[in-house]
Amino acid sequence: MSAIVRRPQLEDDQKFALMKFRKTVEDILGPDDDDYFLLRWLRARKWNIEAAEKMLRSAHRNKQTWIGTNWKEPQVLKEYLPYGLIGCDNEGSPTILVPFSGLDLYGILHCTSASEFVRKTVLLLEHFSKVGFEQSKTKGVLARQFVVICDMTDFNIKQYAWRPAAELIISLVKNYELHYPETLKICYIINAPKVFSVAFNFIKKFMDDYTRSKICIFNHGSTKWQKLLFEHLDPKIFPKYYGGELTDEDGDPKCKSKICWGGKVPEEMYTKRDDKNNNANYIDTVIEKGKKLKIELNCDIAGSVLRHGISAQNSFNEWDNCCHLFLSGFAKDNRAQAGILAPLTMTSALVLRVLTIKLVKAIPKCRSRGLSQTKWTRPATLLVVEEPSMLSCSTIPTVI
Template sequence: MSCKQLVLDDDQRFALMKFRRSVQDVIQSNHNDAFLVRWLRARSWNAEAAEKMLRQSMKWRLQWEVETKLKDWIPPEAIQLYYPSGICGFDKDGAPIIVVPFAGLDIVGLLHSVSRQDLIRTTIQILERVLKMAAETGANNVLVIFDMDGFSLRQYAWRPAGEFIIALLQMYEANYPEILKSCYIINAPRVFAIAFNVVKKFLNEYTISKIQIFKKDPKKWKAAILSNVAPDQLPKHFGGELEDPDGNPRYVTKINQGGKVPKSFYTKKLDENSLSQDREYVTAVIKKGDKITLDFVVEEEGSFLRWEFRTEDHDIRFGITLKDADGNTTPAVRHGRVSSHQIDENGVLACQAPAIYTVTFDNTYSLLRNKKIHYCVYVAPPINKINILPTEEESDLSCLPEKVATLGL
């Protein structure tokens, strides 16, 4: 898509030229003007901010092996059976249509059956697949339908569930900016307003402007969807013509409905077997009103700081700060309380060098309880210095470049 087709003004064209020059070393042949404009819009046409965002996302793609192993990765059976989503067709402009029966997302069951990393990998695969489809039609964006019929806030009272949803939102905003053409949230119950007030804090204004929310009024939301989608590209349940061979109007052959994950899929308890066994773990007691700080000197650009920990019985405050060569100190992972007593906390951070990274396990807010913690934190070498592929255990430590599980609901 050319600049003329994008309808840019003079200042925007200049920002695009400046941005393209600054990222020549990382962009690929298929990264056209439309691709670059997404990042500029996400940063209000500030070329320097867009460059920083894109470079960080490129590191993130390396961490998640998006261009390599993830392409052939097969999700665990529990995800294949119970992760609700599907692609049913294209809108009138060629944008792929993703349908998510959100009430079928048993996030508690999935988090007890598979790792968070596997759920994130699955989400990345879906996004990459629809973006490839969009590129083939020249649409460069996607249309999403969230069916909230039967939605309940009950399972999101479990803190790790809320944290995970927020992590997905921030991953999307940081690495897939401006790809949303339209989003129809339909059959939204009254309680959904509470959830959306939390969710929209993690979405930019452009994304929010593309969202339309409808209550249980099929006449209104069907008319809205059909204004952009031809009936032969939409399941009958949403006002279209598509159905399964047996007449099911939800088109389940293409759209996984999710559902309650049977406990037969649940893995062993998190405190029995969820920490990796290939590295040495430290066990410590953090006294009430006290904290543990760990300093890591990073000398090689492109190194990764990895962590995994769990606490017993109670949460802990966690965060990472960065001190650069000029002595400036900035947060690398925002400090906040994490429910590591309910689900193992792990992640990876792409490091700049030279720098000192300080990892903090903070119990100063607790005046009554000591906290027992098991942790493993280490600096991994740059990817081009690794001579063998990472083990599955090491791969499971991959996480967002900016950890957001500290936010909670």
């Protein structure tokens, strides 16, 4: 027997907006995209049909960009990305446990790129969405929302003072808010130390009001969250380590067979920037203080995405990721923005793209655009940039 599908009652004008919205975006809808799916986008944009359409089409492009059949997941993400899908709650919602303190972003980003991390996150969200959709066939539409438990034990804010880590977290939050509206049922942040409030007060600026309203924070040592969680989740499917009843077959209360706990990434796994094989695709150039490097790129494939990689060498001949990339140039009416995917939609056979690269260095007492940064003061810094032929627009989806 199928569960009753619980939907809010709609006013006449809302029913009309839903009907008009469906007709507007019917060219990108799939067979499973029902009224509940469309209502997510309308609610997220306060029933503004044009804004909801823009949001949904952006999410559609995002999904097409990141989901591919030939992607080989980096080993570091398989072994050190902390998360686990432990099952579903009483309403069928996928329940994800994240031992966040096991996330070594510094180590991960020295083994793989931020774009690979983003891709993995998108694939996980899509997987959780599919699990929820299948559950909704018998449990009701609430199964399409996620329950998340984040354990912040030993949270170290220093890791996120490193610019690439901070920018990655911001990028992930923005991606989620823009492309997965109203999919969070509730998020329990547990064992949060006092310093966590500093990080959360910053990151919540990038969250929608709906998302913020679904987050419950509990201080370190508090067990009040367990009572709330077990009101809608069977303790039998929750790890004994966190107050549930589930253990692995060998009695492990952390259930490591279902949950990856992450941990410190061994330096042996770090990508060696000076390896001969890696250098084969790079050229060296020196950018003096106050100067710019311009690279002309040709693109003749509509819908392509620009791919690039940069790395800087400091005065101690060590590779440093404390550099920032500013993009300028046009593909028809689309301007590329730093850190944002820029699919090219030109219709002409050839479009010129120009990259303008500057170096900035993160310091704690200089703020600009919400991130600590200032210009490099050294007279010259060695920059390694992918060869123009390698930088040419490609159909391989990557993040800028």
